[in-house]
Amino acid sequence: MTLTVLRNGRVHTAADPEATALAITDGTIGWIGGEHAVGNAGPPDRVIDLAGALVVPGFVDAHVHSLDAGLALTGLDLSGTRSLAQCLDAIRAHAAELDTRPGTPGILWGHGWEDSRWPEQRPPTRAEIDDAVGHRPAYLSRIDVHSAQLSSALAFLILDRVAERPDGWSDTDPVTQQAHAAVRAAARDLLTADQRRDAHLAFLRACAAQGIVEVHECAAGDESGRTDLRALLALDGPIPVRGYLAAVATDPAQARDLLAQTGAHALGGDLVVDGAIGSRTAALTSPYLDCPSSRGVRYLSDEQIVEHLVACTQAGVQAGFHAIGDDAVSAVGRALTIAAERLGELATVRLAGCAHRIEHAEMADRAAIAAFARTGVVASMQPLFDAAWGGEDGLYTRRLGPDRAAPMNDFAGLAAAGVALAFGSDAPVTPIGPWAAVQAAVHHRTPDSGLSPRAAFTAHTRGGHRAAGRMDREIGTINLGAPAHLAIVEAGELVRPAADAGVARWSTDPRSRVPLLPDLSPGVTLPRTLATLVGGRIVYDTGVFG
Structure with missing residues (x-):
């Protein structure tokens, strides 16, 4: 038995809002209190001086794509490009750099271009990509990862594999729908095992550096996605991964078999009912404002959604769906009601221990x-x-007009109705950054749609554990008996919300009996993670633990 005491800090806990110390025994929080009572923790094997740092529950990122996010870290990240010309220059420079590497595989993988932010207001063409990369296969995903541009070399590879061109194919413009899925799978197949492993590890290490103690991987359901998920779950990474496989089940035996084949924990994640707003593939009940001929795309029918819910519930497997547009989100809502009616008491019994999920739910009425x-x-x-x-x-x-856009992502409305929330990044779609996400949830762009700091923080910590079906009251908190999943963040000034930006601040006085949180006011510098612990094990450290 090993006892580690962290002292001379500040602790985010409802058990004792004035606490400055805690003790960890074999990965579990065994004592919380003030400096005057540290001796009550027992004889320590190790004492760590926090020098005023704040200890909070570690974050859970409830929706990630580890390979894509890792490839953006280890390869070509186009999210910072601010024009089509700048994007093409970055692609050309990366292709030239790849040519200097001995033994480099042929695929050029890039992510993050966003034509809606560019002055040109259009994506790159196939010819422009060919001019930048030459004869190299190249896959370049849009920021939402629901469409991508590719080089002709990769296009020829795809067309050689299929009898006819899939839905969403274009010889000049970015591919969407089934065509994008096919292109993405082919591009993944061109990656080496070392590239995949390096990308996975780079991403998980970056998560640990942000105070994240677990991620929920949303894996594709095709064979490439399943292979990638198996490799990720077998990896000895710094933080745990919960695997969500995007595969439809039609009966309980199939649901259980899908988990056994891949090691996945659940069947959901990016099991897509529709696409994304940016790529105009999110399924809408009325047309896009800037494309009146389109209402997006539905990939699953109402009955397929119901069948999946029923099969998973009967199997005791957590189910879930990706749904963004109002047509898709409403379809999931209707299907849940029908499935519950079909299952009757069984639905209540099964779901009591592991709730089903909806990912994104941006246009929920x-x-x-x-x-x-x-x-x-x-x-x-x-x-x-x-x-x-x-x-x-x-x-x-x-894309939608102000009347449809304003009610989107209504965190307050969902929470007020009693819907449990879990926050994540959808990395690489948005960057991993839990404090920034909590801040964004508080300062929603639509008045009255945001959450309180406490509710937003809970959704990114305890909420992620609940979304994984862990109903233990203590997990995701700093309380006696809870696993020591912790983030230690830099010290800040103890002040009420202040006008001065540029310094990390804690906005709650410890005498207020409310657990401390950093000031989340816009413009205030958010805290830096100093160390991250998973079950008391140090997975990231800037020197706190020596």
Whole structure:
């Protein structure tokens, strides 16, 4: 038995808001208190002076794509490009750099271009990509990862594999729908095992450096996605991974078999009912404002959604769906109601221990929200979506108009209705950054749609554990008996919300009996993670532990 005492800090805990110390015994929090009572923790094997740092529960990122996010870290990240010309220059430079590497595989993988932010207001063409990369196969995903541009070399490879061109194919423009899925799978197949492993590890290490103690991987359901998920779950990474496989089940035996084949924990994640707003593939009940001929795409019918819910519930397997547009989100709401009626008492028994999930749920109306609340569904959402694309001049307004855009990502409405929330990044769609996500949830671009700091923080910590079906009251908190999943963040000034930006601040006086949180006011510098612990094990450290 090993006892480690952390002292001379500040602790985010409702058990004792004035606490400055805690003790960890074999990975579990065994004591919390003040400096005057540290001796009550018992004889320590190790004492760590926190020098005023704040200890909070570690974050859970409830929706990630580890390979894509890792490849953006280890390869070509186009999210910072601010024009088509700049994007093409970055691609050309990366291709030239790859040519200097001995033994480099042929695929050039890039992510993050966003034509809606460029002055040209158009994506790159196939010919422009060919000019930048030459004869190299290249896959370049849009920021939402629901469409991509590719080089002719990769296009020829795809067309050689299929009898006819899949839906969403274009010889000049970015590919979408089934065509994008095929292109993406082919591009993944060109990656080496070392590239995949390096990308996975780079991403998980970056998560640990942000105070994240677990991620929920949303894996594709095709063979490439399953292979990638198996490799990720077998990896000895710094933080745990919960695997969500995007595969439809039609009966309980199939649901259980899918988990056994891949090691996945659940069947959901990016099991897509529709696409994304940016790529105009999110399924809408009325056309896009900037493309009146389109209402997006539905990939699953109402009956397929119901069958999946029934099969998974009967098997005791957590189910979930990706749904963004109002047509898709409402379809999931209707299906939940029908499935619950078919299952009767079984639904209550099964779901009591592991709630089903809906990912994104950006355009949820009152009826859908009510259905989520009635059936105990967890809404896994991404606050940085609103920060990036919400607001009067944002992408959502340009695509949908202000009346449909304003109610999107209504965190307050969902929470008020009793829907449990879990926050994540959808990395690489938005960057991993839990404090920024919490800040975005508090300062929603639509008035009255944001959460309190406490509720937003809970959704990104305890909420992620609940979304994984862990119903232990203590997990995701700093309380006696809870696993020591902790983030230690830099010291800040103890002040009320202040006008001065540029310094990390804690906005709650410890005498207020409310657990401390950093000041989340816009413009205030958010805290830096100093160390991260998973079950008391140090997975990231800037020197706190020596």
